[in-house]
Amino acid sequence: MLIRTRKSAPSGAKASQAASALRRPRLLIVGPLPPPLGGVQLIIDMQLRSSLARVFELHPVDTSKRKLRWAVENPTWKTPLYFARDFLRLIRMLVRVRPDAALVHATSSLSILRDWMFMATARLFGAKVICYYHGTLHARFPSGETRIGRAVGRFLMSTAHRVIVLGPTYQREMGKAWRRDDLAWAPNMADVALFRNLPVDTPAPWLAPGERAVLFVGRLSAPKGIYDLFDAIPRVIERHPEARFVFVGVAERDALEREIRSEAARRGIAARVTFLGPLEGGDKAAAFVTSKMIVVPSWTEGFPLVIPEA
Incomplete structure (x- = not known):
């Protein structure tokens, strides 16, 4: 007498399925780490030590210049070299980690063009992109007060699936300028x-x-x-x-x-x-x-x- 049994999945496939179920989503956090301890550096350091680490598998991409005396809004001849270094770091991390999402810290001034490149590249690799925007309403670039500036802002931010700004006024006014109704806001915080x-x-x-x-x-x-x-x-x-x-x-x-x-x-x-x-x-x-x-x-x-x- 023949007894037909259900064919079970190979043990290797079961292990892979179990590992996928247990795996936390992978999140890249792109921005400067301390030192020095500037505002954005401190925010990112707190994010890496926050409850995000329990929900996500965090992978920082450090863009810090490691310079105590540095103003990101004032480009120098070293700026393209730092961009090349940081872009290569991002590519290596995207290839190695294959993240589910990328949180890119961006600010107003011409440096947002660099941040846009980071966001666009992460999106090309299939990651969901969140832009944490530290800019203001009266920034010169991208300006929220001129038609061209608003158009530039819309184009740059269209790369991000979600955008986080620093307060409810920014949420309302930048949402109008960029024609987005999905902006979220989160204020800066301190390590109490x-x-x-x-x-x-x-x-x-x-x-x-x-x-x-x-x-x-x-x-x-x-x-x-x-x-x-x-x-x-x-x-x-x-x-x-x-x-x-x-x-x-x-x-x-x-x-x-x-x-x-x-x-x-x-x-x-x-x-x-x-x-x-x-x-x-x-x-x-x-x-x-x-x-x-x-x-x-x-x-x-x-x-x-x-x-x-x-």
């Missing part, structure tokens, strides 16, 4: 663990007894409002002689930093200002905790990280 356990009486060796710190955190440059703040300091000191202005950050060039410090001396305010240079981690948190006020005199910002940190 750095600040949570610092006591109020944290030492501040840069403060004399009775002094009260007014804190500036960011790049020392005209667009960040450094000279506007210098204009205001004498008036503040006149009314509040106990105030000391504490600067955390560096200029994009050594020569520019020397110029800024010389300008403080020329204006007669050097005795009331302290330049702490670049602070990271607990040292930067201590500067926040020991200050009575933070000032953000930037000409333009998307969503400055110093706000949630403060």
